Amino acid sequence: MTLEELGFGEAEQLALERGGWARADCARVIRAERGQVVVLGEQGEKMLVIPGSLKGADVAPTTGDWIVGSPRGAVEAVLPRRTRFVRRAAGLRTEAQVVAANVDIAFVLTGLDGDFNLRRIERYLTLVGESGAKAVVLLTKAAQAEDRELRLAQARTVAPSADVHAIDVVDGIEPDAPRAYLGPGITAAVLGSSGVGKSTLVNYLMGQTVAKTNEVREHDDRGKHTTSRRELFLLPGGGAIIDTPGMRELSVWGDAASLDVSFPDVARLAACCRFRDCRHVREPGCEVRAAIARGELTEERLASYVNLSEEIAATERARLEKERRRRR
């Protein structure tokens, strides 16, 4: 097993040299558990303890991270992340939680069996846009959809900068489409609500059952979570894929610029509004309203954009407030 087979690249090499660390001590986190991580490196798998200094939600090593291990079996350092998915930690605390790191391709899955929801796709795409990874939307269970072409067209309107495919890995509709995005050195991750088929896709791409899937095929789109942790698997054709549990509550975390990636159409229009702080409600010279009037943008997509920007602004304010208090 070489580090390159695990996705190690120039950025990681540089970080190791800067820190004066040995390549032999470097490994990739394949699973994060309470207080410890399971890593894979040149010497195979091992378990390392997370020291107190690395326990905060935003600094703790997470699945996909590159770390340096100490001789005493602890994580000594986490290498800078090329990309990272950050969400607002569930619960009341205003805290960013890094859920996966160094992902190049994020497959955003939505089921065509009743789970279909454009607003949720926009939310996931904002999370991905903020991460720095490239998003690919996969509409799963395509064999069960009577209106597949319509759904594809709708999904494309909310994902203007992503590829969109309708697939079915169980009933064989373009099951290999995702493979075009994979390959040596590339790390992918599957994201989406519980039951959309993330683990099923991972198993298909792996060519064997590595992840548990929900065997109950009754019509219960919002069933219990089957996957309970994020885990990285090495793909037979090279590269890696991270399976994740469906997130029950997905609050995005980021800065306003992340919306330029997930809403390039709205952002482009908004930049042309007469007032810089236009709220696109009733202001004169509003290009966003004009586009809605022309039928080029839906009212729902604008509402979703406004919602997410307010959410992001609120987390930004909370973050700044926290920093200010810390500095006092």
Ligand SMILES: Nc1nc2c(ncn2[C@@H]2O[C@H](COP(=O)(O)OP(=O)(O)OP(=O)(O)O)[C@@H](O)[C@H]2O)c(=O)[nH]1
């Ligand atoms: N027909 C069909 N069924 C699918 C497809 N993908 C997944 N399923 C079924 O959907 C159910 C849920 O799939 P999982 O892979 O466990 O879903 P998941 O997204 O991993 O769910 P969590 O782990 O709970 O987040 C299983 O019964 C699968 O067999 C598909 O493309 N076609």
Ligand SMILES: [Mg+2]
């Ligand atoms: Mg799963």
Ligand SMILES: [Zn+2]
């Ligand atoms: Zn406007």
